[in-house]
Amino acid sequence: MASSAPAIHVAVDLTVLTLREGRLSVLLIRREEDPHRGAWALPGGFIAVGEDLEDAAYRVLADEASLGSGAVHLEQVRTFGAPGRDPRGHVVSVSFMALGADLPDPQRGDDVADARWWALGDLAAVPLAFDHAAVLECSLERARSKLEYTTLAITFLPAEFTISQLRGVYESVWGANLDAGNFHRKATRTEGFLVELDRHAPTTGGRPARLYRAGPGTSLVPPLLRVGDGEAGGR
Amino acid sequence: MASSAPAIHVAVDLTVLTLREGRLSVLLIRREEDPHRGAWALPGGFIAVGEDLEDAAYRVLADEASLGSGAVHLEQVRTFGAPGRDPRGHVVSVSFMALGADLPDPQRGDDVADARWWALGDLAAVPLAFDHAAVLECSLERARSKLEYTTLAITFLPAEFTISQLRGVYESVWGANLDAGNFHRKATRTEGFLVELDRHAPTTGGRPARLYRAGPGTSLVPPLLRVGDGEAGGR
DNA sequence: GCAATAGTGTCTTTAAGACATTATCTT
């Protein structure tokens, strides 16, 4: 923190994503100190000597997002190290994405005075601190892409879920509308993706939907490729 | 370098890949100093305060691999920061992969006494320094995977090449045998992948192969998915 | 009954994979 002896500092930045009311949302924290005082930023922090990168990410998750390690899927995305990205000095930041199911509102604590979930659609006019817009975009693209080839979409859902909910994850993250019937067939017939349960979800006005839980597989073969639909919706 | 005041150091490590005689090969450098003196290691180096990560990677490429920035495709892969990975202290290393066409033998210089290309098939019994086996594996998997969805294979080839050479890249990197006819159709009919030239390559004993150069596209749609063939060959 | 959502079936189109066939060169 003392900027007398020039050195490189290493930090982690977290893109915490969840679905809230069917909209893909990211957790941002309002900065209380310069630089970028008052701007919204991704949660993050410097790593200590001897601290593992993942441990630092989980620490930030607990301190700034009130989230335990069991609540999210954490994954390293990319490292940002341009010399000018932080006016305080040379900060190399390892960015992670954390995905979870309907994550709770952040609690005010020692470190954090103001923090909230932002639906991505509402974020266009919000300037982010540092290079966090690029960091966020990088994690978003990673998440969108991994939905194609992996079973990662399930991390956005509770332990038991319906096919409609799963389709909702894809639609929200991709910003695309998927055919319900075709998606149902694809999801249920992809080996290792889902395990069918004997129970059904309470009806939401129509035929009750069967419940599923995550299957043993981690990759989708063949993948579930997004195609240029374009038409989308927050919900 | 002085280990008196504990601090975190940031380094870059490079996985430089090329095809040599049809075999996927990686550049390794024999360490001359402890730790791991005498072991083979990926080229790498510490970054300076104020130096960009990519610039540092290109500097290492020039110093330790005698390669200019035009010769390779450079891409960040992953950052390794486990506290115990370097006995000298806490070193966070940003790993890059660099891909190029038939890269030259490294030259001996100030930094490097012994450096050579290793075909990956010959590397099983070679212990690598630090966690470089994991770093290498991570870059390899990235390269294998990106061949599926992008036009990256072309970076392993000279500016003008034949379909057979392109197929050879896939076969070498994936360690799989591909059907020549089907590959030809797929490569030539994937929009943006290739530009057909009016010339032909000198014959290698059969019908002369038409020459192509890289097309404008960067992604392959639909992708060229690897499937479980298993049978492979270095050549 | 109707509205709403879940789930299945059918048809078309695309594309992969197996493999035969033709084309064009060297010797």
Place this chain on the structure above:
DNA sequence: AAGATAATGTCTTAAAGACACTATTGC
């Protein structure tokens, strides 16, 4: 001619997408 490699064609099968249809609930 034989041998080698390049390129194309044919057939089968898998799977995506469009979309109609059936199933099961609440009202």
